[in-house]
Amino acid sequence: MALTKLYDNHGRHINYVRLAVTDRCNLRCFYCMPEEGIKYVSKEALLSYEEMLRLMHLLAGMGIEKVRITGGEPFVRRDMIYFLRQLCAIEGIKKVNITTNGTLTEDLVPELKSIGINSVNLSLDALDKDRFFEITRRDAYDKVMATYRALLEHNITTKINAVVMDGKNIEDIIPMAMLTQKDPVSVRFIEEMPFNGEGAHYETLAWNHRQILKHLQASFPDMEKLPDPPYSTSYNYQIPGHKGSVGIIAAYSRTFCGTCNRIRITPKGMLKTCLYDDGVFNIRDIMRQGATDEQLKSTFLEALGNRAKDGWEAERNRSFGLPVQESMSTIGG
Numbered sequence: 001m002a003l004t005k006l007y008d009n010h011g012r013h014i015n016y017v018r019l020a021v022t023d024r025c026n027l028r029c030f031y032c033m034p035e036e037g038i039k040y041v042s043k044e045a046l047l048s049y050e051e052m053l054r055l056m057h058l059l060a061g062m063g064i065e066k067v068r069i070t071g072g073e074p075f076v077r078r079d080m081i082y083f084l085r086q087l088c089a090i091e092g093i094k095k096v097n098i099t100t101n102g103t104l105t106e107d108l109v110p111e112l113k114s115i116g117i118n119s120v121n122l123s124l125d126a127l128d129k130d131r132f133f134e135i136t137r138r139d140a141y142d143k144v145m146a147t148y149r150a151l152l153e154h155n156i157t158t159k160i161n162a163v164v165m166d167g168k169n170i171e172d173i174i175p176m177a178m179l180t181q182k183d184p185v186s187v188r189f190i191e192e193m194p195f196n197g198e199g200a201h202y203e204t205l206a207w208n209h210r211q212i213l214k215h216l217q218a219s220f221p222d223m224e225k226l227p228d229p230p231y232s233t234s235y236n237y238q239i240p241g242h243k244g245s246v247g248i249i250a251a252y253s254r255t256f257c258g259t260c261n262r263i264r265i266t267p268k269g270m271l272k273t274c275l276y277d278d279g280v281f282n283i284r285d286i287m288r289q290g291a292t293d294e295q296l297k298s299t300f301l302e303a304l305g306n307r308a309k310d311g312w313e314a315e316r317n318r319s320f321g322l323p324v325q326e327s328m329s330t331i332g333g
Helices: 050-063 082-090 106-115 129-135 143-152 170-182 209-219 285-290 293-304 311-316
Strands: 016-020 064-070 093-101 121-125 157-164 188-192 234-238 245-249 262-264 270-272
Touching: 016 050, 016 082, 050 285, 050 293, 064 082, 082 106, 082 209, 121 143, 121 245, 129 143, 143 157, 157 170, 170 188, 170 209, 170 245, 188 209, 188 234, 209 234, 209 245, 270 285, 285 293
Parallel strands: 016 064, 016 262, 064 093, 093 121, 121 157, 157 188, 188 245
Antiparallel strands: 234 245, 262 270
16 A cells, blocks of 8 residues: 655656666667667666665555556566566556567567556557568567567557657558557557657657647548546547557657656666656665665655656756757666
């Protein structure tokens, strides 16, 4: 049971943490990192499983109820099933979700089901094999689709995350939406963000959430708006007769900041109270310097008491006014 509830200085209830377990990834997606990859941190620089479990016990006692495991690609890290089993057993944690690229996941799906993983977000930006290769720079499409089928077969709630990129995968938007016709899956189209290790690819974002919606409505004019659940980052829609749903995430436009209920912890232990900030403090360093649980709690509370109002303010407040340049892989997707 949570001993308290976390609120930030804007009155937003914080009950969700996105925990990145590694910065390593076996794909090289166009929107996430340069083709040559990024300089990965050493194993010693990562939070250990023991350190992460201590943090999750602590945060669960403060009111965190939902944890999403991200990377990089989480399953690149060894012994992830061991860690997930321990995480799912923490009192107060009601939901443990995973974001994965699906390349290493198929054989693990039965075990993910058995240990109680609540849902899986599968990153998949194209249904055309050639376009998939162009975006990811790797020949892994068949592995991802095998994971997709395994998730559905084991009745694990599945969401597809598709980043919409001008000139890269626009032809895939409608085929992706058509997956919802026969499969009980949520397909979410995400605005591209500048977290690719290089900075923004476009001077202006042509395919923002409005353009994505307009494109979908041209093919599905009777598409209906669904009620969005509390804290939803996506605007959700139903195509009549389809088993699944379609969502649009305004990740660059940042239209959902007013209800944001999440914080992020990077693989190196940096707390981010907003995706667009450059980090508040390093939890790993404080823990390794011998901080008590009460000291850690106080540090979290202080950080949440000085949280940016939205992603635009967080970006303006970055050190030295520098623009976003880091890879999403170093943050936690």
